[in-house]
Amino acid sequence: MWCKGFSPGGLTGTFGDKTEAGIKQFQEAAGLSGSNVNGIATPLIIKALLNMDAFRLVSSGDAKIRQIQQELNRDYYKWIGLKPTDGRYGRDTNKALIYALQVEGGIETPNGTLGPSTQASLPTLAPGSKNAVYVRIMQYCLYCNRYDPTGFTGVFGNNTLTALKKFQDFCLLVPDGYCGKQTWMSLLVSHGDKDRKGEAFDCSTPITQARANTLKANGYKYAGRYISGGEKKRITIPEIELILANGMKWFPIFQKSGNSLSYFNAKQGLDDANECLANGIKYRIPSGSTIYFAVDFDAMDGDVTTNILPYFKAIKNRFDFHNPRNYKIGIYGARNVCSRVSDAGYAVTSFVCDMSSGFSGNLGYPLPKNWAFDQIKEYTIGSGDGAIAIDNNLFSGRDKCIDNMNNLTVPEVLNNLFKAFGFETTVDKLNWEQKVYTENEKIVFQAGNKVSAGSGPMVISLNVKECKIETSIIDNILSELSWVPVAIEMKKYLDKIANSIGEGSIAIGYTYDEVDGIGLKIEVSIEVSKIPEFADIADIAGTLFAGVTIFPKDFNEDLKEFVDIVKQVSSTLASAALGVLAIFLLIDAAKLLAGTEVVVSIIDFITALIKIIGLAPASTELDVDVIEVTENDTKQ
Missing domain, CATH: 3.20.20.80 (Glycosidases)
Structure with missing residues (x-):
């Protein structure tokens, strides 16, 4: 009794007045009434006390579901025993409803299964029906299926009719307001009438x-x-x-x-x-x-x-x-x-x-x-x-289904690649270029059907397979920069680009323009043979690429000095350092174009990056003396 939430008055081993009162409370909670609330611990009561079922309303329960459970126990305990009254509709309550129909239909051996004999015994209920017991069971079923008849009265009135029609319409039954065999089956069995024809x-x-x-x-x-x-x-x-x-x-x-x-x-x-x-x-x-x-x-x-x-x-x-x-x-x-x-x-x-x-x-x-x-x-x-x-x-029509084949276009592929960078572009042809100017930089977008990796002596290429970048030295640098908030964002940024490619490569390097100075470039490429829809198109072959080059304005000289500094390191480490900076500049540019505030200044970031690769600047203005180091010296 204690475990069920009912007090026996103490663990005395004596069946006294308090134990009797506790049994009565349990009987009432189970839904029994009248002479069945007598304080006697019959085998029916003992069995219910010893199982794992709850007879109190649980936090996730529904008071009206509990009322249904209690009334089913009250009226049909001889056939179903005492089922839980926790307010949750589940297997036990579902089978109890079928037992109730079998008992009322005169089924010789009720078993809680809606078989052919039970189906044949089901009445057709119409608005105004006087068959109060069946109407009440129908009202129970409607509520358990989330359609509230606003009471379990046994009266087939307008509220019950409205709930029934809504349920029928939801289940693709004819919403005629008559509860016949198909409606009964949909109320009580997951598949309903299995002979209904679907589309x-x-x-x-x-x-x-x-x-x-x-x-x-x-x-x-x-x-x-x-x-x-x-x-x-x-x-x-x-x-x-x-x-x-x-x-x-x-x-x-x-x-x-x-x-x-x-x-x-x-x-x-x-x-x-x-x-x-x-x-x-x-x-x-x-x-x-x-x-x-x-x-x-x-x-x-x-x-x-x-x-x-x-x-x-x-x-x-x-x-x-x-x-x-x-x-x-x-x-x-x-x-x-x-x-x-x-x-x-x-x-x-x-x-x-x-x-x-x-x-x-x-x-x-x-x-x-x-x-x-x-x-x-x-x-x-x-x-x-x-x-x-x-x-x-x-x-049901909630999913309209597919009625066409979306033949992937070259501009769609290229725009999706730029979207992974964080830029919304309007590529409309195979070989395309666009220049955008912001307060701090010039951004050049290029896309096409050729490989155009970053020029200059320091270029790093990251292979992408199964939407993942193969481990590279860039990962090590980003790990060392983890104290910089944007570094975590940069790792996610690279992962997003890899996801957009699926299988291909990311090339990172720098370029030089006499007018705009040094620019850092990231370019992603996908082999056309990896895009099934393009495999048989004769005029598209080789590699599709999308690249973004950033030419900083106000700190181009600082960037040039940074390039000169990393040249003193081995080419692999230098390329990785440029790659990390290029990623930073891309995120910076994407945020600027989107009107989002940039958290870390470029000068602070370059300074942190130089320290990470083993070259300590004399000041944050990058007025540095270049220190000769080897790759082994710079491992962190």
């Missing part, structure tokens, strides 16, 4: 013309196909073209595995996000499309907290970091999984695996508010070459 489907089988004919003949308009996984499972460009040519649309699903708890963690989320973004471009998925990440196993609520949410948080962070096509995140999974991930802000729409009605995340949970596809039945349609195994899905 969407998903499959792991490639769609051929013969299969497309079968799908169209059966009224299907929206195809769910995989953009990851095994070769036989993945969609292809010709298949996308076939789907669109047949007047259908499609929605992409990302699933490499996702069928066990151990798969899901933050690192896997980051890896999957990177691959997904790359595949989005590979399969020419248009900007703004939603891609569904799959959670294809029976995840318990605790699993969502420990593994699923960190996985999707990593995906969301990656998509927010750099996502040129503004792809949106969708989730495939059980109701509770979809709802919790969406409520956390990590997914915009849900693809619900409702046909798995026994999943713990489906039984006793309402359909997610943002559902786009509701998977309710697996079956095979067609015959011969046109036969295809599919999952039948209801289609």
Whole structure:
């Protein structure tokens, strides 16, 4: 009793008046009434006291759900025992509602399963119905599905009618205000009536013309196909073209595995996000499309907290970091999984695996508010070459699906590369240049179809693979500069550029112009062969590049002196030092153009940088005596 929150008056081993009073309090909390609140610890009471269920309203509970639970215990305890009265709708309450219908329908052996006999016993309720017991159970069901009839009165009035129609409309039932078999099933079982015909489907089988004919003949308009996984499972460009040519649309699903708890963690989320973004471009998925990440196993609520949410948080962070096509995140999974991930802000729409009605995340949970596809039945349609195994899905219209192929253009690639630098550009042709003047500097943007690394003797190149920069000496310098606030920002900046490239290189160096003096340049390049859509275009080959050169105005002489200083160091270290300064100047320029305040002055930063590489200036004005050092002397 103590553990349940009811006082027995002490741990005396004696069943006295206080223990009897505590038993009565428990019986009332469980929903019993009248002669059943008698202070007697019957086997029914002892069983309820010894299980792990809560009979007090918990902090996350709903008082009206608790009322439903108490009334079900009151009226049906002979069949269901005493179910928790904690105010949370879940498996126990869901099954108790089915027991109630079975008892009222005269089912000989109630079992809490909505089978054929139970379905056949369900009445059709209409506004004004006098069948108060069934109306009350319907009102319970509506409230548990987030539609409030404003009371559990057993009267089918206007408020109940409004709630019922809204529920029917949400579930794609005919909103006629009559509670018949289909409505009862949608209220109580995740898949509802499995024989309802959907307009969407998903499959792991490639769609051929013969299969497309079968799908169209059966009224299907929206195809769910995989953009990851095994070769036989993945969609292809010709298949996308076939789907669109047949007047259908499609929605992409990302699933490499996702069928066990151990798969899901933050690192896997980051890896999957990177691959997904790359595949989005590979399969020419248009900007703004939603891609569904799959959670294809029976995840318990605790699993969502420990593994699923960190996985999707990593995906969301990656998509927010750099996502040129503004792809949106969708989730495939059980109701509770979809709802919790969406409520956390990590997914915009849900693809619900409702046909798995026994999943713990489906039984006793309402359909997610943002559902786009509701998977309710697996079956095979067609015959011969046109036969295809599919999952039948209801289609809500929240995801409009894809009706075209976004052929990536050269200007789009180049503008996306400049966006990674932090600049909004208007590249409109293959070979392009633009000059921008600010109060402090001249900025030259260049892009095209040739390699044009920074000129001068000191150039460093960073290789990028799988959206990551291979370890370089620049990392060491940035680590030593960690006390400078902007250094952390610079590391993120480089990572963002790497994410935009995917696979390619970053070249950093300096150039000299007789008018503008010394300029520092960063250039990113991608091999055309790494961009699938360009591979077969004869007039585009080699490398696409985008470069930004900064020519400081007021401190050009200081910059020249800095270059002279780092020449005294080995070429690798000098190049790295110039690279770090170039990154700083780029961030500085991007902030100036965006109207954002720059935190660290360029002179202070150069001074700090010289100290880091082992050359101590005499003053912050860079009036320095050059000290002869070797690379070994300057290692930090």
